[in-house]
Structures are given as structure tokens and as C-alpha cells.
Amino acid sequence: MSVAPPLSGHPDRFARPSAVAFIGSFLAIALVVWSFSGSELSAEKLIRGIPYMGNILTRMFPPDLSRIEQIFWSLATTFQMAVSGCVLGLILSFPLAILAADGLSPHPIVRTLARGLIAFFRTVPDLIWALFFVIAVGLGPAAGVLALMIDTIGYAGRFFAEAMEETDKGPREALSTIGASKTGLIFSAVVPNAMPSFIATSLFCVEKATRASVVLGLVGAGGIGVELKVAFDLFDYDTALTIILAVFALVVAVEQIGGWLRRRII
């Protein structure tokens, strides 16, 4: 048995926070407190709301299946919106991602502009895009498709660009040494190596678009969201529950199939 070394030689378990870390922690806590104070959320309100919540839940059960066929077709429209908006977004985000990718973009100014556009598309919420396109192209699924397309470009554009930047530089250099063009280099060396990330991102985009497409209907961009809004506006809570369960089934199905495809392909 060896002799235990003196404890004084051990480092402290926790480092003493620096002044900056201390001020940072204080500001973070202050931010949380300030946010709650502005939310007007109180225990009293929650307690007062419980009977109303109970009333809504009671009126939701059992779910009303009399309009199930109409709900099914609205759900199908929602899914069509999600898929078409997503596909358009993925197609457009690919060239934009090349322009935004470090080492592939033709010029630093082009890269900055492409990155700025992608960031702008991503930071403006999809609901705002839906409101914009409802005004531009009118009520209905077309507005939803365009909103989802923009939202997908914002999301996929960034991840596609990052995936291409992270690919192995060796094959790129080898093809460059052969005398390949930049386009040849991108499609021969970069795209095949980034393909797993492209597939994963695309599947996440479909899942994200499916969830988003439900909400977009609330502002008139077509699909099941319109049905849900009408049901709530008419206090038709049992139909609303049927719609919520149908949406839940669709989102879970898309996520499960997406996960299965990711495991199979990647």
C-alpha cells in the first residue's frame, strides 16, 4: 500500500470565478427574472385558469369523427405543402450554399452576400413569411408553400454550406492538381463526401416543414391549420381534438420514417 500524498498538493475542486464570470452570471439571472416579470405569468392566473382548462378538455372528449374525411384531405394538403415547399427550398438552397461556402464561393463579397441572405431567411420566422405571401399571392396553400420554401432555404442553406466546408480537403486538392474545373471539383469531390449531411439535413427539413405547415394555416396559408382555427373559433373543441390527433399522427409518422431513412441511407 502506498502512502497517500498530502492533500495540500491537490488542485481545488472548483476554480474561483473571475470578475467577468461573476458579472456574467449575475446578468444572466437578472435577464431570466426580467423576462418572467414581463410575461405576466403568475401562480394566481394559473390556478384561476385550471377550471377553464378542465372545461375545454372536457368538451374535447370524445373527439368528433364526423368530419374525419374533410380533416384527412386537409391534412393531405398540409403534407403536400410541406413536401413541395421543402423540395423547392432544398433545390434553391444548394446553389446558394455553394456561393456561401468558404473555399467554394467565387468571391468573398459573393460569399458574404449569400450568407447574409441565408441568415435573413432564417431569422425571419416562417409565420411572418406566411403573412407576407398571403398578402402577395392570396389565401391558400400556395402562400404556405412559398413560406416553407424560404424557411427551408434559411435552414438548409446554412447546413449545406457547413457540410461542404467540412469535407476532406485532400480529394479537392487532388482534383485541383488534375486540372479539374471548380464545378467539377464541387460535384466530384465535395458533393459525394457531403451527401450524408445533405440527406440528414433534408430529412430534418421535411420534418420541420411538416410541423410548420400546420401553424401556417392559422394565418390563412392553407391546410389543416385553417380547419383548426375554424374549430377553435366556433368552440368546436371535439373536432379540434380530432385535428390535433391527426396532426400528431402525421408528425410522428414523418419523424419515424425520417429517422428510419437516415439510419438506412447514412
Add this chain to the structure above:
Amino acid sequence: MGSIQQASATVTGTQAPVIAITELAKSFGSRCILSNLVLTVPAGQSLALIGANGTGKSTLLRMIVRLADADSGRIAVLGEEVGSLRGARLKRFRSRVGVVFQKHNLVARISALSNVVHGVQSRRPGPRSWLQALAPADVRAEAMACLEAVGLADKAMQRADSLSGGQSQRVAIARMLMQRPELVLADEPDASLDPRAGREIMELLFRLTRDKGLTLVFVSHHMAHARRFADRIVGLADGGVALDRRAEACSEAELAAFFEEPEEPAPAEPAAPFAVPVLA
């Protein structure tokens, strides 16, 4: 290195030089890698570049295909002034020089055949040279012939990331052959392989370049490979050429001197003996 410098003797070729380098200098920050380097390589010669790490062997190969720029000096390769090449002219020039890297640099997720098809990109640009499935019949046939030349025709449709290190390097050589180069540069093609695979790769590279009458410049840390597969050995040290002679005239000891550590003073005795834990 003094004895090596004394023993050096320039090997003169009779044919027009494929590579002519004069007064070449290259530094990385304050560290001088090459200074006043002069080197001429005649057509059809197999030349081994040797030297310790950091003596500028790989940098020199990179500068020959303009993957790196020289600080000063002149590099003329295949009749082109490398430093003045830009855009399409640089691409055309690069297509004439085949490079085999230490790491094979294959595109991992596609087939060996598709990787070989990439070799045609400078001659036949466009989507039909991106993948074997899109390639015209004559390109596919030539790529298969290149794979056959390196003994891997049966692995044509296997994904590159499923091949062994030696097989991957063979595919890289097939890709280089597909390029139809006039000059071949190989940067330690035997480095990341086991001794047998490394020797086989060097034999293959030497045989293929010799059969086609191509000029080969390779970097190697294996002195046996340098002596066996090179007509001429050039040793780099202290920023320049410290040895330049026919391979058969180089002795093992002479070449080994390039990799010897400079003698250091013996470490001083420790002030106190190390404490040994006592077991109870």
C-alpha cells in the same frame, strides 16, 4: 552534412530537361525552407528526393505544380514558366503533371472506377466525368484499363472507403494514369503503407512510368526504395541540394547521414534520486 556536400556530383542528362529550377527560395514566416535551389531533371529520368523532415521536399513538389508559390527563383516544367501560369493555362499545365500524394486523396463515398474517371476531367470537363455512371463508354473503358494496369479491375465497383491503404494508393495511381501525364510527381507514396505494400506501390509506380517513358520524381524516406527505383538521388539539406548523384553510386551510409540527428550534449545527472513509492 559536410561529407555529403564534398561527395556530391551533379548528374547531367543528355535530353531536354522536363524540370529546370534555378535560384529557388521559399520561406514560411522567418523559417527558410529552400534557398538558391538549382535542379534540372531530364526527360525519362526517375529521381528520388530525400532529406530529413522540414527540408522542403514536399514543398518543392507542390511548387512544381503551383500548389504553393515560390518566394523567388524560376521553375520551368514541360516548357512552361510555372510562376506565370493562371486560370485555364494553369489547369492545362496541371493536367500534364500526374501527382500521387502520400495520402491517396480518393473521394471516399464513390466507387474506385468513379475515382479513376475523375482523372479525365481536364481533358473532358463536364458532368460526364463526375461519376462512372455518367461517363461515356470510351472513358469507362480507359478507366477500366487503368484499374487493370494497377491490378484492381475486380474492385472497380467497390467504394473507395472500403479499400485497404495499398489498394487505395493503387486507385490513386490509376487516376493519375487516366490523366495521361507527361511527368509524374509522387510525394512519399510508400509512407503510410506497411513495408510490403509500400514496396509494391513503388514497384508499380516505377514500372508504369518506365514503360511509358515518363519522368518520375518521388520523395521517399525509404533509402532502399530510393536506391532501387531511382536513376538519380537528390538529397536536400540546409535549404539546398546537398547530394546529387547516380543511385548506384550512393552508399547506404551516405544516404543515412541525411537522417541522423545532430549530436547533443549528454543530459546532466539528476540532482536527487527519483522518489520510489514504498509498498507496505
